[in-house]
Amino acid sequence: MSKIVKSDFNSEAVAGFTHRTAMEEAARCLLCIDAPCSQGCPAGTDPGKFIRSIRFRNVKGAAETIRENNILGGTCARVCPYDRLCEEFCSRCGIDKPIQIGKLQRYAIEQEEAFNMQTLKAPAEKKAGKVACVGAGPASLACASELAKAGYNVTIFEREAEAGGVLTYGIVPTRLPKKVVDHDIKMVKDLGVAFEFNKEVKEADLADFDAVFVGVGLWGAKIPDIKGKDLNNVYAAVDFLKQARTLEDKFIPGENVIVVGGGDVAVDCAVSAKLAGAKNVRIVYRRTIEEAPANMTEFEYALSLGIGITTEMAPAELIGTDKVEFAMFDGRDGVSGAKFKADAVVFAIGQGPEAVDGFAAVATDDKGSVKVSDKFETNNEKVFAAGDIVNGGKTVVEAVAEGKAAAASIMAYLEKKGVK
Amino acid sequence: MAIKKDLSIKYLGVNCENPFFLSSSPVGSNYEMVAKSFEEGWGGVFYKTIGIFVADECSPRFDQTNKEGLPWVGFKNMEQISDKPTEVNFENMFKLKRDYPDKVMVASIMGSCDEEWRQLAKMCDQAGVDLIEGNFSCPQMTSHAMGSDVGTNTDLVRDYCKSVTETTKIPFIAKMTPNITSMEVPARAALAGGAAGVSCINTIKSITNIDFENLTAMPVVNGKSSISGYSGAAVKPIALRFVAQLMQDEIVGKTELSGIGGIETWRDAVEFLLLGCRNLQVTTAIMQYGYRIVEDMISGVSHFMDERGYNKLEDFIGLALPNVIPAEDLNRDFKIYPDFNHDTCIGCGRCYVSCYDAAHQAIDWDQEKRRPVLNDKCVGCHLCLNVCPVQGCITPGEIKWKEGRKPIEIKLKKQYD
Numbered sequence: 047m048s049k050i051v052k053s054d055f056n057s058e059a060v061a062g063f064t065h066r067t068a069m070e071e072a073a074r075c076l077l078c079i080d081a082p083c084s085q086g087c088p089a090g091t092d093p094g095k096f097i098r099s100i101r102f103r104n105v106k107g108a109a110e111t112i113r114e115n116n117i118l119g120g121t122c123a124r125v126c127p128y129d130r131l132c133e134e135f136c137s138r139c140g141i142d143k144p145i146q147i148g149k150l151q152r153y154a155i156e157q158e159e160a161f162n163m164q165t166l167k168a169p170a171e172k173k174a175g176k177v178a179c180v181g182a183g184p185a186s187l188a189c190a191s192e193l194a195k196a197g198y199n200v201t202i203f204e205r206e207a208e209a210g211g212v213l214t215y216g217i218v219p220t221r222l223p224k225k226v227v228d229h230d231i232k233m234v235k236d237l238g239v240a241f242e243f244n245k246e247v248k249e250a251d252l253a254d255f256d257a258v259f260v261g262v263g264l265w266g267a268k269i270p271d272i273k274g275k276d277l278n279n280v281y282a283a284v285d286f287l288k289q290a291r292t293l294e295d296k297f298i299p300g301e302n303v304i305v306v307g308g309g310d311v312a313v314d315c316a317v318s319a320k321l322a323g324a325k326n327v328r329i330v331y332r333r334t335i336e337e338a339p340a341n342m343t344e345f346e347y348a349l350s351l352g353i354g355i356t357t358e359m360a361p362a363e364l365i366g367t368d369k370v371e372f373a374m375f376d377g378r379d380g381v382s383g384a385k386f387k388a389d390a391v392v393f394a395i396g397q398g399p400e401a402v403d404g405f406a407a408v409a410t411d412d413k414g415s416v417k418v419s420d421k422f423e424t425n426n427e428k429v430f431a432a433g434d435i436v437n438g439g440k441t442v443v444e445a446v447a448e449g450k451a452a453a454a455s456i457m458a459y460l461e462k463k464g465v466k
Numbered sequence: 467m468a469i470k471k472d473l474s475i476k477y478l479g480v481n482c483e484n485p486f487f488l489s490s491s492p493v494g495s496n497y498e499m500v501a502k503s504f505e506e507g508w509g510g511v512f513y514k515t516i517g518i519f520v521a522d523e524c525s526p527r528f529d530q531t532n533k534e535g536l537p538w539v540g541f542k543n544m545e546q547i548s549d550k551p552t553e554v555n556f557e558n559m560f561k562l563k564r565d566y567p568d569k570v571m572v573a574s575i576m577g578s579c580d581e582e583w584r585q586l587a588k589m590c591d592q593a594g595v596d597l598i599e600g601n602f603s604c605p606q607m608t609s610h611a612m613g614s615d616v617g618t619n620t621d622l623v624r625d626y627c628k629s630v631t632e633t634t635k636i637p638f639i640a641k642m643t644p645n646i647t648s649m650e651v652p653a654r655a656a657l658a659g660g661a662a663g664v665s666c667i668n669t670i671k672s673i674t675n676i677d678f679e680n681l682t683a684m685p686v687v688n689g690k691s692s693i694s695g696y697s698g699a700a701v702k703p704i705a706l707r708f709v710a711q712l713m714q715d716e717i718v719g720k721t722e723l724s725g726i727g728g729i730e731t732w733r734d735a736v737e738f739l740l741l742g743c744r745n746l747q748v749t750t751a752i753m754q755y756g757y758r759i760v761e762d763m764i765s766g767v768s769h770f771m772d773e774r775g776y777n778k779l780e781d782f783i784g785l786a787l788p789n790v791i792p793a794e795d796l797n798r799d800f801k802i803y804p805d806f807n808h809d810t811c812i813g814c815g816r817c818y819v820s821c822y823d824a825a826h827q828a829i830d831w832d833q834e835k836r837r838p839v840l841n842d843k844c845v846g847c848h849l850c851l852n853v854c855p856v857q858g859c860i861t862p863g864e865i866k867w868k869e870g871r872k873p874i875e876i877k878l879k880k881q882y883d
Binding site for chain 2: 066067068069070071072073076077078079080082101137138139140141
């Protein structure tokens with residue numbers, strides 16, 4: 047009999063470091079010259095520097111290094127695919143296993159909070175330029191804070207009631223607790239960035255701004271066109287996760303939950319369902335685990351909760367009267383097949399862009415993604431865009447990197463326009 | 467079958483089943499503690515120092531130093547001699563000797579005047595202990611008539627040794643303080659006063675840490691603290707130095723030495739034996755890990771002897787002593803270049819950083835391949851070998867003879883752990 051992890055919906059799955067265990071881990075660091083880990087971060091975080099700070103007992107300095115570079119330092123410490131980024135470059139891999147860089151980053155940011163540090167400051171003298179950011183997800187938050195640090199007036203428009211976008215509505219709290227997201231967002235607010243929530247923004251609302259940043263992410267639900275897709279209790283991942291996060295303990299997913307997909311979002315849906323009380327949760331993916339985009343550690347966590355993973359099965363039909371009762375799958379080999387009992391079916395097969403023409407007249411490609419230059423400029427000179435709405439859906443850290451780069455372009459544009 | 471070697475040794479005429487003893491400290495304070503240590507394999511005990519003076523202790527009384535998350539690199543102790551009534555301690559020693567006749571009982575004593583030393587010696591005689599150690603070295607006594615203040619005064623050391631050795635026939639060991647430039651001086655004085663041997667080192671006067679909350683040293687006693695004795699792994703190099711100097715002294719070196727200072731493992735134990743000690747004392751490692759550490763000392767020394775074909779401790783005691791020589795007698799005719807194994811190298815660049823910032827800029831850094839390249843500035847200091855985190859990556863390589871010096875056959879170290 048295998049031992050299954052029992053956890054509740056809101057407690058973080060992985061325990062963090064204490065002062066002592068952080069020092070032990072930092073002592074494993076080889077303090078490389080020209081540290082390879084520091085070249086592995088898309089957002090330009092310098093782990094070589096912040097780990098050295100921890101090693102020499104300067105944890106406040108470590109927090110500064112992280113926060114000054116990445117406004118979502120606490121969030122990224124939880125959701126970054128470290129094993130494919132900085133940790134993969136770690137020289138220590140040549141001896142045994144890499145330094146747990148993400149966990150050390152988490153420790154440093156936890157200390158930032160414990161010491162109530164005010165790492166970032168907006169200049170006392172404001173610039174005249176006014177910038178609107180549409181959407182309050184990672185790309186916008188990164189863009190807005192860069193602009194605010196430079197003294198610009200920034201307003202973020204968000205159609206939901208809270209900031210964070212996918213961080214707040216789309217990631218299971220066991221992986222990313224809400225208080226971590228809230229602490230990161232507090233840093234943005236402390237920089238003087240204004241937020242307007244529950245605001246479905248229109249083009250006219252943006253007329254007074256000198257520049258506009260579009261960071262709306264991907265919220266278009268994707269459900270395959272199969273028989274039974276309109277039955278009740280058939281969800282797209284975005285809606286399922288949003289329900290789970292907003293209803294919290296009032297969320298009842300049903301007894302048998304099938305999640306279709308092979309990415310981190312699929313795992314998040316399955317974990318959410320399991321932690322919310324579903325008895326049997328199964329991830330069904332059309333390809334092999336090797337081909338799946340999810341982190342292995344996420345699959346391992348799902349497995350540890352008792353979630354099953356079925357591979358090389360694609361959804362064929364959903365059966366039921368009002369609500370879904372069974373899900374039929376066809377095997378990749380053309381021979382196999384499966385019929386699963388299902389009280390709910392969640393499709394986590396990627397999200398698509400929603401139309402942006404209601405607030406920004408910009409060119410999009412055939413998939414609906416906003417087209418940008420390598421400086422994140424759209425075809426409308428005062429409109430810039432970055433993050434998932436541009437790249438089709440990548441990691442949080444890449445959205446942060448793009449948001450920062452877009453901010454630099456916006457500042458260059460405002461300078462050129464003479465908006466000081 | 468686990469390997470078992472004969473670790474027995476005669477120390478100052480007393481048969482010891484092994485050389486591993488508790489040193490006079492909190493670890494050997496009462497009957498139950500010492501009995502447990504004997505059951506777990508210790509060969510004997512230097513029972514916690516007894517005086518006419520009964521200590522009044524402070525709280526807290528310990529602190530430790532650490533480095534990069536590694537605790538107990540060194541340990542600070544403010545505890546003085548026993549806080550139990552003198553009679554109770556002698557009764558404990560009597561009972562322990564009665565119940566464990568094969569274990570060695572050493573009474574550690576400390577007087578504050580001639581009369582007290584005689585009185586304590588007489589009590590040792592009556593209790594039937596095997597050996598007596600005079601504590602001339604505790605650095606945290608609340609009286610200047612006792613402890614390391616006495617140990618640095620050669621007249622007092624000689625006179626008090628005389629007080630004891632005139633009172634009893636039991637062999638007497640004088641415990642030396644390291645808070646002195648030349649330990650040979652008080653050691654010779656002790657022998658002149660009739661001591662059979664000396665033991666070293668007691669703890670080193672220290673301040674381990676300054677507390678930022680109370681702006682005093684550690685441990686904090688009502689917002690204040692005091693200088694007191696430092697021990698543990700950090701002091702082993704200092705202890706080995708004193709051991710070597712005493713053993714190389716033409717008078718003291720003829721006597722039997724008990725070594726103390728940072729012994730935690732069988733390797734530490736063998737190091738003290740190789741410099742000539744016939745008895746070993748341990749406290750700090752027991753405070754951190756308990757009596758059970760003696761199991762791996764016994765097993766480890768046994769394997770060491772088996773590996774080298776030694777049948778008794780005497781086969782290797784003192785073997786390293788002649789090879790510790792004055793700096794002016796070292797051969798300075800050659801340098802050994804480091805050899806870099808580029809296959810096992812992981813490209814961290816630590817050798818490059820240290821060589822540039824702290825040695826002779828003799829390593830160039832190949833940025834593209836992330837590998838060190840030795841240039842002609844190398845002096846053979848081996849700082850690179852010492853900072854390399856990969857075992858066996860940087861090793862001693864080519865031997866280069868200095869201009870005009872005659873090459874000879876030289877002995878090398880080949881294995882680095």
